[in-house]
Every structure is written in C-alpha cells, then in structure tokens.
Amino acid sequence: MKALFFVDTHGRRPLHERIKHRAQEADVLVCAGDLTEFGEGYSEHLAFLDSIGKPVVLIHGNHESELTTRMLVPDYPNIRYIHGGAWRFGSHLFLGYGGGGFVVDDEMFEDATLRFDEAMAEHPDAEPIMVVHQPPHDIGLDEVGSRKTGNRTMRSYIERVRPKIVVFGHLHMHAGEETTIGGIRYINPGPGGLLLDLSRL
Numbered sequence: 084m085k086a087l088f089f090v091d092t093h094g095r096r097p098l099h100e101r102i103k104h105r106a107q108e109a110d111v112l113v114c115a116g117d118l119t120e121f122g123e124g125y126s127e128h129l130a131f132l133d134s135i136g137k138p139v140v141l142i143h144g145n146h147e148s149e150l151t152t153r154m155l156v157p158d159y160p161n162i163r164y165i166h167g168g169a170w171r172f173g174s175h176l177f178l179g180y181g182g183g184g185f186v187v188d189d190e191m192f193e194d195a196t197l198r199f200d201e202a203m204a205e206h207p208d209a210e211p212i213m214v215v216h217q218p219p220h221d222i223g224l225d226e227v228g229s230r231k232t233g234n235r236t237m238r239s240y241i242e243r244v245r246p247k248i249v250v251f252g253h254l255h256m257h258a259g260e261e262t263t264i265g266g267i268r269y270i271n272p273g274p275g276g277l278l279l280d281l282s283r284l
C-alpha cells in the first residue's frame with residue numbers, strides 16, 4: 084500500500100501536475116495543507132486533485148480556512164477532509180489536524196485528541212498515521228533560526244500514541260527533511276511529495 088504525501092504546494096500548477104504524475108504509483112494521496120496561496124482558486128485545486136481518481140486525504144493549512152474546506156470538499160467524491168478526525172484506509176488510520184502555524188499550547192488540538200482516541204479504539208487493528216500542518220515541538224524541523232516554533236500539545240500526544248510516522252509541513256525551509264526520534268519518524272514531505280510504502284514501515 085503506497086501513499087504519496089505532499090504539502091505546501093501553494094497553488095503552483097506545475098507542482099500539482101507533478102503530484103498527479105507521481106500519483107500513478109500511489110494507492111492514496113495525502114495533502115498536509117497549504118494546497119493554495121491564501122485560499123485562491125481553492126475549488127479549482129480541489130477539482131484537480133479529485134480528477135486524479137485516487138482517494139485523497141486532506142487537511143487545511145494556514146492558507147485555507149476550516150469552514151471553506153468543509154463547505155467545498157463534499158463536491159469532490161475522492162477527497163476526505165480529516166481535520167479533527169480520522170479515516171481508515173486499508174490497515175492504516177489517518178489522524179488529521181490542519182491549520183495552525185505557530186501555536187505552541189493548543190486547546191483545540193486537545194479536543195481533537197478525544198476523537199483520535201475514539202477512532203483508535205474503534206480500529207484497534209489499524210496502524211495510526213498522524214497528518215498535521217504545523218510541525219510538532221522540538222523535533223529539529225520546527226526551528227526558525229534558533230527558535231523552536233512547533234506545537235507542544237501535538238508533540239506530547241504523539242509521544243503518548245506513538246504513531247510510526249507523523250507528516251507535516253508549513254516551514255518551507257525544512258521541506259523534504261525528516262528525522263526519527265525515539266522510533267517515531269517525523270517527515271516534512273515538501274511540495275514535491277514523498278512516496279512511502281506503508282506496508283513496509
């Protein structure tokens with residue numbers, strides 16, 4: 084089972100074309116947010132993703148609003164908006180949390196963890212995969228200069244649940260980078276995307 088993860092394409096058509104091309108090898112696409120530049124042309128970009136013909140797991144970035152995303156996504160049958168919730172695909176359970184940017188202590192994320200916990204209890208045999216927009220705190224890939232800008236609430240939840248992989252974006256200077264801490268793989272796939280065989284994690 085192969086997943087193509089990508090983030091922060093910001094409406095750039097050549098990048099979306101590249102994702103479409105690479106999607107031929109994937110069973111599922113996962114967009115970790117900022118599909119647009121300040122929400123511009125959101126429907127067109129969603130329509131493009133939908134037209135690829137593969138299931139797409141989506142969360143919004145800080146360039147899109149939750150409300151607009153919730154309104155638009157039902158028009159596109161291949162797209163699943165998983166912000167604050169979960170979606171099972173095969174033997175994996177995608178847990179999603181979009182938006183943010185530079186939030187450190189996050190009550191909204193805390194609320195979402197109740198739904199993540201419920202979903203994991205309903206699917207105890209599924210492997211969780213965390214898809215967020217903002218990086219978790221203190222993983223090296225949340226640094227802007229020497230400042231750690233990642234989300235602490237997210238990080239402590241991840242340490243508790245221990246998904247094998249956590250995918251995020253937002254900080255473009257860390258696009259395409261990844262790190263493993265305590266057996267958890269933290270990945271910023273960048274706009275070019277990263278194809279992973281989930282059955283071999």
Ligand SMILES: [Fe+2]
Nearest residue numbers: 117144145253
């Ligand atoms: Fe962002």
